[in-house]
Amino acid sequence: MVQALxxxxxxxxxxxxxxxxxxxxxxxATPESGPGTDxxxxxxxxxxxxxxxxxxxxxxxxxxxxxxxxxxxCELLIDPARTLPQTDPTSAFTILGLAMFVEYLSVxxxxxxxxxxxxxxxxxxxxxxxxxxxxxxxxxxxxxGDARWNxxxxxxxxxxRLPYDGTIVDDRDLETVAQISRELGHTMTSSSDHExxxxxxxxxxxxxxxxxxxxxxxxxxxKWIRTTDDEAASKKDGLWSHCLRFPGWLLKAFFDExxxxxxxxxxxxxxxxxxxxxxxxxxxxxxRGPFAGPADWIQTGTMLGRVWLELAQRGIQLxxxxxxxxxxxxxxxxVSKVGAPxxxxxxxxxARLGRSDVPPRSYRLDEHAIFIDDVSHG
Ligand SMILES: Cc1cc2nc3c(=O)[nH]c(=O)nc-3n(C[C@H](O)[C@H](O)[C@H](O)COP(=O)(O)O)c2cc1C
Numbered sequence: 001m002v003q004a005l006x007x008x009x010x011x012x013x014x015x016x017x018x019x020x021x022x023x024x025x026x027x028x029a030t031p032e033s034g035p036g037t038d039x040x041x042x043x044x045x046x047x048x049x050x051x052x053x054x055x056x057x058x059x060x061x062x063x064x065x066x067x068x069x070x071x072x073x074c075e076l077l078i079d080p081a082r083t084l085p086q087t088d089p090t091s092a093f094t095i096l097g098l099a100m101f102v103e104y105l106s107v108x109x110x111x112x113x114x115x116x117x118x119x120x121x122x123x124x125x126x127x128x129x130x131x132x133x134x135x136x137x138x139x140x141x142x143x144x145g146d147a148r149w150n151x152x153x154x155x156x157x158x159x160x161r162l163p164y165d166g167t168i169v170d171d172r173d174l175e176t177v178a179q180i181s182r183e184l185g186h187t188m189t190s191s192s193d194h195e196x197x198x199x200x201x202x203x204x205x206x207x208x209x210x211x212x213x214x215x216x217x218x219x220x221x222x223k224w225i226r227t228t229d230d231e232a233a234s235k236k237d238g239l240w241s242h243c244l245r246f247p248g249w250l251l252k253a254f255f256d257e258x259x260x261x262x263x264x265x266x267x268x269x270x271x272x273x274x275x276x277x278x279x280x281x282x283x284x285x286x287x288r289g290p291f292a293g294p295a296d297w298i299q300t301g302t303m304l305g306r307v308w309l310e311l312a313q314r315g316i317q318l319x320x321x322x323x324x325x326x327x328x329x330x331x332x333x334x335v336s337k338v339g340a341p342x343x344x345x346x347x348x349x350x351a352r353l354g355r356s357d358v359p360p361r362s363y364r365l366d367e368h369a370i371f372i373d374d375v376s377h378g
Contacts, residue, residue: 025155028054029108034368036068044112044140045074046367051108051154053364056308057097058088058322059224060238060362064101065132065372072140076102076118077132077372078125082237086220087326091125092297092348098135099301100308104154105138107309110147114140122294132372149309157308158361160317161245164280164354168192173314174285174353177307184303186289187345189338190353192282199337200284200350204321205274207330211323213262218255227252236363243362245277246270278319281352286338291346300348317359321350 031046040046045068057063063082067075078098088094106116118136126133174190181188191197212218224238227248232240241248254261254270261267289303290296311318324330325348334347341347 025152028155032367035371035373036066039068040071042071044071044109044114046371047112048105048108048116049370050367051151052101052105053367053370054154054157055097055101055104055305056157056159057100058084058093059221061094061097061224062237062365063094064098064135064370066370067372074138075134076136076138078129078135079132080127080129083125083127084220085127086216091127092291093322093326094125095135095294095297096301096304099298100305102136102138103302103305104309107147107149108151108154109140110143110151113143115143117141120294120298122298124294148306149313153309153312157312158317158359159243159319160354160356160359161243161277161319162317162356162359163277164282164317164352164356166280167282167355169283169316169353173311173316174283176314177285177310180306180310181287181289181303184289184299184306186287186300186303188285188287188307190283190285194282196337197281197284197352200321200324200334201275201278201281201352203330203333204324204350205271207321207323207327208274209262209267209271210330211327212254212258218258222255225251225255232363236365240360240362243360246273278352280356281354283353285351285353286334286347287349288341288345288347290344291348292344304349311353315355316353317356319352321352324350 029047029050031043031050033046037043037046045066049066053062053064055062055064061082061084063078065077065079067077069075076098078094083091083094102116102118109116117139119139120136121134169190169192174188178188178190212221226232226235226238226240229240229242229248232238232242241251244251246254250261250270261270287304289300291300308318324334331347334350335341338347
């Protein structure tokens with residue numbers, strides 16, 4: 001059957017099946033061979049990466065690359081083709097994603113009795129680099145204590161942009177997440193107040209549209225927008241219209257004919273779709289903590305990684321409102337609404353939380369694309 005159909009025919013069919021069934025979890029973490037396999041006879045880095053590649057990253061850029069040194073040592077590098085110089089100028093949020101990747105790699109290898117220790121370079125991302133640059137040297141060391149999260153959660157955690165079910169998130173769940181945040185020096189505050197939730201959703205909508213009026217930012221984001229199912233399935237990165245809950249043609253029109261679609265009645269219709277898509281949201285949360293430089297961003301990423309897994313374990317979805325944080329005007333509005341953080345802290349994350357249907361699964365690069373060999377790096 002496979003041969004009769006031919007591989008070219010089979011690939012779109014498999015993609016269609018994967019979409020229909022939301023990608024079976026069993027097939028999501030199968031290690032593949034590739035560069036460095038010979039230096040890691042136990043296959044532990046590949047096994048870890050098969051799970052960790054499902055780490056969330058801004059716009060699903062997946063900036064991580066791995067270079068295996070031995071079965072206990074590996075380098076984590078930043079792919080210069082997968083960065084956001086315009087929309088993440090300090091590189092804080094990309095570094096946050098890379099630090100989450102390290103945390104998830106550690107969770108992924110835990111069943112083998114080891115954990116990942118990282119020696120970070122600790123500088124902001126160099127956006128002029130043209131070859132992969134070193135982010136951290138990773139080593140495996142015997143695991144301490146009990147595992148906090150089952151690695152299967154790495155495969156089920158997702159960003160849910162679906163409507164939520166109209167219930168508020170339970171105080172006990174919120175307190176557990178706040179405690180995990182505190183362990184790494186951050187304060188999570190939440191609200192299930194109707195006025196606050198609606199105000200936050202509205203600010204997010206307004207800011208998203210405002211941001212897209214900026215030519216440089218929109219041009220950068222456009223590179224990560226996937227407007228057809230085939231494009232999403234072949235590139236395996238970026239923001240797929242299906243996950244954003246917008247028809248692909250509309251998303252394409254919004255970006256490619258922005259002067260027409262970004263204002264007037266068309267923009268109003270799109271804004272209404274966005275707000276409707278978030279109906280049933282009853283809880284929002286925001287985080288503050290040290291966020292001044294690379295060391296803080298790394299710690300923040302470790303924390304957010306843990307928070308997101310804990311929420312996934314409790315069946316609670318998270319949908320970040322990143323634009324409100326990165327847009328200076330919207331950030332100031334949020335700060336004046338919820339109160340300014342202490343002088344040595346920033347309000348760096350805002351999200352809606354709740355329960356929803358199972359969200360669509362966004363793609364990831366194949367595992368073999370993560371591993372590289374013989375790169376020169378600074
Ligand atoms: C630091 C950070 C900021 C993000 N900001 C947003 C955002 O503003 N809006 C949004 O819809 N998703 C946001 N996301 C979610 C990513 O787009 C998402 O993780 C990625 O597309 C992969 O999808 P998944 O989480 O379902 O695996 C953010 C993720 C991270 C790590």
